[in-house]
Amino acid sequence: MADEIRNGYEQDDWQKHYDENDLAWDLGEVAQPFVRLWEDNLLMPGTLIVPGCGQGHEVIYFAERGFQVTGVDFSPGAVSLLQDSLKRKNLNAQVLHRNFFELEAKHDRAYDALLEQTFFCAIHPDQRPAYVETVSRILKPGGLLFGLFYETGEAGGPPFNTTEADVRNHFSEAFDFDRLEKCTFSSEQRKDKEWLAVMRKK
Numbered sequence: 001m002a003d004e005i006r007n008g009y010e011q012d013d014w015q016k017h018y019d020e021n022d023l024a025w026d027l028g029e030v031a032q033p034f035v036r037l038w039e040d041n042l043l044m045p046g047t048l049i050v051p052g053c054g055q056g057h058e059v060i061y062f063a064e065r066g067f068q069v070t071g072v073d074f075s076p077g078a079v080s081l082l083q084d085s086l087k088r089k090n091l092n093a094q095v096l097h098r099n100f101f102e103l104e105a106k107h108d109r110a111y112d113a114l115l116e117q118t119f120f121c122a123i124h125p126d127q128r129p130a131y132v133e134t135v136s137r138i139l140k141p142g143g144l145l146f147g148l149f150y151e152t153g154e155a156g157g158p159p160f161n162t163t164e165a166d167v168r169n170h171f172s173e174a175f176d177f178d179r180l181e182k183c184t185f186s187s188e189q190r191k192d193k194e195w196l197a198v199m200r201k202k
């Protein structure tokens with residue numbers, strides 16, 4: 001455990017959770033704040049990418065609503081759960097078995113929007129600059145990042161604590177903030193611990 005805290009998780013550590021069906025982070029449904037954003041017409045159909053998508057409740061929800069969705073995860077367990085759900089529901093979405101930070105150049109400026117949920121807190125804090133760099137690279141100019149950032153208030157991780165200042169410090173150079181506020185409609189287990197951000201790539 002001490003090593004995990006120091007170094008974060010490797011791909012094998014994530015896959016082990018899928019092997020053991022130990023998905024404590026999984027809400028079992030699309031995160032409700034994204035439903036609100038959709039109902040408020042802030043999330044408009046287009047190309048949408050979900051990094052570290054897990055079994056992909058967001059991928060499914062937005063594929064059902066006419067978005068061209070791409071889910072990315074480097075754990076084979078996540079990819080096969082999502083592919084099975086898409087098949088069962090007869091839905092189309094692209095599922096990429098990739099390291100998000102190594103997406104090929106064909107993804108550059110390809111996406112209108114990105115959904116962040118429990119991926120930024122899953123990676124080691126040392127990878128945060130690479131996260132911002134990758135997101136900036138793959139979003140179109142003016143592209144939107146809709147994010148739920150998890151303030152665990154605890155040391156170590158994953159999940160690694162993310163404060164409002166962390167979000168501002170990492171994203172301000174490349175993004176303008178349309179919103180950054182405490183989320184008032186989080187799921188019960190994350191109540192008062194999520195920052196809802198809507199950011200626009202400069």
Ligand SMILES: C[S@@+](CC[C@H](N)C(=O)[O-])C[C@H]1O[C@@H](n2cnc3c(N)ncnc32)[C@H](O)[C@@H]1O
Nearest residue numbers: 014025052053054073074075099100117118122
């Ligand atoms: C805490 S889980 C969250 C899953 C999903 N977002 C959810 O909320 O249910 C983090 C996910 O990110 C994936 N992941 C971690 N690092 C990754 C990377 N560098 N590239 C792609 N996926 C990654 C893991 O395999 C895992 O499925």
